[in-house]
Amino acid sequence: MPNIKSVIKDVKRSRQRQLRNQAAKSQIKTFVKKARTVIADTTADQATVTTTVSKTVSVIDKAWKRGIIHKNAANRRKSRLQKRVNAAKAAATA
Numbered sequence: 001m002p003n004i005k006s007v008i009k010d011v012k013r014s015r016q017r018q019l020r021n022q023a024a025k026s027q028i029k030t031f032v033k034k035a036r037t038v039i040a041d042t043t044a045d046q047a048t049v050t051t052t053v054s055k056t057v058s059v060i061d062k063a064w065k066r067g068i069i070h071k072n073a074a075n076r077r078k079s080r081l082q083k084r085v086n087a088a089k090a091a092a093t094a
Helices: 005-040 046-065 071-093
Strands: none
Touching: 005 046, 005 071, 046 071
C-alpha cells in the first residue's frame, strides 16, 4: 500500500473504475448472450428479436461512450450480432 496521500486516492479511484468497467463488460456479455438465444429461437417473433437486439446495441453503445470498450470493438460486436439476425431472417424465409 502506498504512503503518499494522492497515490492512495489514485489507487482507490482505480479500483472503483475497475469494478465499474467489469460490471459494464459483464452486462454486455449477458445482453449479447440473451440476444443470441432469442435469435436462435425459431419460435420467437420478430418484435421480440428486434427489441432484444436494440437493447443489446444500446448497452454496447453506452459502454463505448463511457470509454469502457473501444469504438471498433463496439462496432464489431454490433456487426456480428446483426449478421446473426440477418442469417436467422434468411433461414426463416427460405
